[in-house]
Amino acid sequence: QKEVEQNSGPLSVPEGAIASLNCTYSDRGSQSFFWYRQYSGKSPELIMFIYSNGDKEDGRFTAQLNKASQYVSLLIRDSQPSDSATYLCAVNMDSNYQLIWGAGTKLIIKP
């Protein structure tokens, strides 16, 4: 069974702090990893993707991938109230097209 697991939260972080979101996946052969942000009632919005082990930075966001541990994370620096949303981890496993999704972590940034 192909699974992507996330802590559902909510994760509460003070404004200006670093928010750390985690995701684990079941298939060791997974190739690509995506973080989407979803506001309530809206569609998923791509934040970052990562393919290789290590860190990838884009502005206030850093994705971290550890394939040996089957673990991917998203760090949000200088958290803003507008970052409050559900963050979805999606993984491309042995498929060319299909993404397997986690249930999402609800993030709340407190002013």
Place this chain on the structure above:
Amino acid sequence: EPEVTQTPSHQVTQMGQEVILRCVPISNHLYFYWYRQILGQKVEFLVSFYNNEISEKSEIFDDQFSVERPDGSNFTLKIRSTKLEDSAMYFCASSDAGGNTEAFFGQGTRLTVV
């Protein structure tokens, strides 16, 4: 900025009726997808479409579902005989390459089957 557009934003239909959900992918994209999200649950893959044919489909995508690219711009999802459990948000997405590249989502169609 190019975007994926979906119509309608909300569709209410009676059980047993046919519905067609419409999508206009980003113009230079070649791969198209339908996902659904039942309220409070995970996003689920339904189908991917490339080169005018289905490239992959999930167990959810049974004979009640079909997809079509009737012209150069539209991509549709048809549900032949809707069931109550088909009520969900349906998202269309497109990408310029296969699954290892990022897919961009439309704003979704909320389907309510009564």
